[in-house]
Amino acid sequence: MGRSKYFTPNEVAIHNTVEDLWVSFLGKVYDVTPLCEKYKGDVLLKPIIQAAGKDISHWFNQRTKEIRTHIDPLTNCSLPYCPNGRFVHIPPPYPDSDWANDFGRPWWKDDSYCVGILSKKTRYIKIINTLTSQDQVIEVCSEETMSEILERYRKYNAHAGSYTWKYNGTNLNMENTIEENGIADEDEEFYKLSMNDDTFLQAIHLYFNDDLTEA
Template identity: 80%
Template sequence: MPYCPNGRFVHIPPPYPDSNWDNDFGRPWWRDDAYLVGILSQKTRLIKIINTLTSQDQVIEVCSEEIMTEIQDRYMKYNAHAGSYTCKFEGKNLDMSKTLQENGIDDEDEEFYQLSMNDDTYLQPIHLYFNDDLTEA
């Protein structure tokens, strides 16, 4: 049963059987592609981005489907010059057109769950190294 704390609205059935409720309206409005806002992620995860130039770090929740350029765009609110940095994990350059998993950064949340640990105890760090090229504004 849908939770409607402010009362029912269009296409929501009554909380009890009602012969007066007409349910032959076809597709409900919330399943209409015209109102699609986004796609639900299969899984989100936390990552730590460390700026090696300033030693600042940010923890960001990202979708498992996001590629590195999308993560970099989201990091721009913390560092507007993030495009002038090279992203590395364990000393290897990351392919910005691939996801974290495709870059070899495994999601370890399931292991933490099996070990009864908090999943934010250890976050895989992505290091940003400044390129010093001054081409990105």
């Protein structure tokens, strides 16, 4: 099993249509597009569609990882709490002959929908190509290794693997995170000092190895 992929909230947010619908909750990211296809036209999809691209952790009890519940004032029974409306795999509040519970695991417990982990903290870094003098600011997950950040950077430079990555003149360990490579997270300091973080972002410099190792 490979290492799970990390996603930024902004990456989740772009998947916000019925044909391409992601949500995040309890620290993980889920692609529920197949669920939407399976229940297409079902009114119980509405709350999920309205939550497309968003974090829905507030739907769950953080301790039990189950759907939150409340006490029904009419029956005095504990029922799923769905302030945005009942959704797929949530049973009706009262006995209903149309309700079928033969769907197996509810979608929020089905790991087949899980595509990765939601980053707890994202950062912006500036990457400067010393060969072309071009720079690019990208958002990354603080949990990612430099090798994973390199993969993010490939959209701007397909030969990113043909460079030596350095910070303050020191080669970066590509299997370590930004923080582990000594590049401190200064977001809080930028905020306290009202500094423009775009101007003062730490810069990673790429030095061409004179060897196009990647096509």
